[in-house]
Amino acid sequence: MGITIAILVCLLATAAIIKSLLARRSSRLPPGPISFPVVGSLLSLRQPLHRHFARLADRYGPIVFLKIGMVPYVIANTARAAEFFLKIHDAEFANRPQSEEFFRIFSFGWSDLAFRSPGPEWKLMRKICATNLFSNAMLATSAPYRRSQLQSAMDAILDRSRGGEPVNLRTLFARYTSGSLCLTLFSQECPEVVETINNMAGQAINLNIGEIIPSLDWMDLHGVYATMRGEIMPRIKALLDDQVREHQERKKAAGDGFVCRDFVDVLISLDESDKLSDQEIIGLLCDMVGAGFKTSMESIEWCMAEVISKPEIMRKAQEELDQIIGRERAVEEHDLQNLPFIQAILKEALRLHPAVPLGMPHYNLRPVELGDGHGTIIPAKCKLLVNLWAANRDPAHWTSPHEFQPERFLGTNISPGGQHFQIIPFSAGRRMCAGYGLAMRSLFFLLASLLHGFIWSEISDNPIALEESIGTISCPPAKDLIVAASPRIEERILAQY
Numbered sequence: 001m002g003i004t005i006a007i008l009v010c011l012l013a014t015a016a017i018i019k020s021l022l023a024r025r026s027s028r029l030p031p032g033p034i035s036f037p038v039v040g041s042l043l044s045l046r047q048p049l050h051r052h053f054a055r056l057a058d059r060y061g062p063i064v065f066l067k068i069g070m071v072p073y074v075i076a077n078t079a080r081a082a083e084f085f086l087k088i089h090d091a092e093f094a095n096r097p098q099s100e101e102f103f104r105i106f107s108f109g110w111s112d113l114a115f116r117s118p119g120p121e122w123k124l125m126r127k128i129c130a131t132n133l134f135s136n137a138m139l140a141t142s143a144p145y146r147r148s149q150l151q152s153a154m155d156a157i158l159d160r161s162r163g164g165e166p167v168n169l170r171t172l173f174a175r176y177t178s179g180s181l182c183l184t185l186f187s188q189e190c191p192e193v194v195e196t197i198n199n200m201a202g203q204a205i206n207l208n209i210g211e212i213i214p215s216l217d218w219m220d221l222h223g224v225y226a227t228m229r230g231e232i233m234p235r236i237k238a239l240l241d242d243q244v245r246e247h248q249e250r251k252k253a254a255g256d257g258f259v260c261r262d263f264v265d266v267l268i269s270l271d272e273s274d275k276l277s278d279q280e281i282i283g284l285l286c287d288m289v290g291a292g293f294k295t296s297m298e299s300i301e302w303c304m305a306e307v308i309s310k311p312e313i314m315r316k317a318q319e320e321l322d323q324i325i326g327r328e329r330a331v332e333e334h335d336l337q338n339l340p341f342i343q344a345i346l347k348e349a350l351r352l353h354p355a356v357p358l359g360m361p362h363y364n365l366r367p368v369e370l371g372d373g374h375g376t377i378i379p380a381k382c383k384l385l386v387n388l389w390a391a392n393r394d395p396a397h398w399t400s401p402h403e404f405q406p407e408r409f410l411g412t413n414i415s416p417g418g419q420h421f422q423i424i425p426f427s428a429g430r431r432m433c434a435g436y437g438l439a440m441r442s443l444f445f446l447l448a449s450l451l452h453g454f455i456w457s458e459i460s461d462n463p464i465a466l467e468e469s470i471g472t473i474s475c476p477p478a479k480d481l482i483v484a485a486s487p488r489i490e491e492r493i494l495a496q497y
Ligand code: HEM
Pocket: 113, 114, 115, 287, 288, 289, 291, 292, 293, 295, 296, 299, 354, 355, 356, 359, 360, 361, 425, 426, 427, 428, 430, 431, 432, 433, 434, 435, 436, 438, 439
């Protein structure tokens, strides 16, 4: 009896494989691993997914098609493939999947920017981001907030170094990033807002059967949606509602003398033609905290981990700082353009360690032909993941692509601003990160100041491990970055930070 069942299972599995191969051939899909009924290729997936997908690309080519559960995915794994989807076919793939309950709840019913599909409301929000929130004028308005957070960080480091104590940079960066982001948005530090929204985003990694078998999604088998609806989202809404109400009251009290200090002020003062509803303002603020906190914090952590574990690179960076800034004044944000080596370090860290290695899913409503001469077609309603990690390490563009070599950027104009597809940690095209300008300024300022102010070294009994943690959407170093610091400029100059 047992043998009969085993033979039957083998026959069914073989039939499924043959059917999958035949279906793939006749449907002209891009190549990819075998898909089984119901589970697709789910059981063969390995963490971290960006590395797994890069291995699939070695076998099947740069554009891989697979099913995770019953959901079709297309994965772009090289700079050229990224360009195909994010430039040539950017418009067709600019949608977000609208079927998932998780994203619907997180976006306050598609009232936000990050999960909304393109349309007039999404366009308006992107315009507001580009012209009102992340304009040069607004970035200059928020500069004192970053400086005040940097001052606290520098004081804390100095205290530790005086006592001969190691510094936990992860904790320090969490405080700097959360503080400067919240001050930029609300003119207040709001750790509870950051914590609650990030707890919520963390729920996205819990395996949810509904996401892989969409017909079961409504059953909420893991109770994730019930927790989101019942506990987390009402808390987030209440916290952000309070912020909007307080800002509206201040605006009313100030009358004609009202001056915008932060993003909420800007959002409640938009011209009538650009007005957003309160729900949309909250959705946008929630995106900014969800998209801006961990990404920035983990990027600077990687950057410092790379630099501290390579003393020669730190020495070169500090030589540049001595030459351009000297030791008699603190670094300013506008020094960026005069510090090509520090810029190169930041670019190289973002290239090797994109904070969201697979970006956010895109989605196409109509089939798209690859134009590869074989008639290959991406069917409609696929989730597109651009493997930013693999594109950034594309050997067609970089020599020794897995090594940290900032010098590769010197004398080039290659930047992560979405024009050069071999370095796209912020993605590219119309859905490229809306906070790119703020993130780059904030990271650069922190990096240059830390290297200007202190000499950093590894602790012998706690060496730096440049390994990724596994199983999160982002990809922080596997363990906290705990290092030693000693001042390299006088305390009176450190006090200027
Ligand atoms: C190092 C820091 C950051 C990195 C690496 C990063 C990366 C990304 C990536 C890869 C995407 C997805 C793009 C796509 O769908 O193709 C994204 C989207 C987004 N990011 Fe960032 N981000 C960072 C910081 C920030 C900051 C500081 C903010 C705002 C305060 C922000 C706001 C957003 C928003 C609103 C979106 C959604 C844009 C849309 O869907 O139209 N990000 N980011």
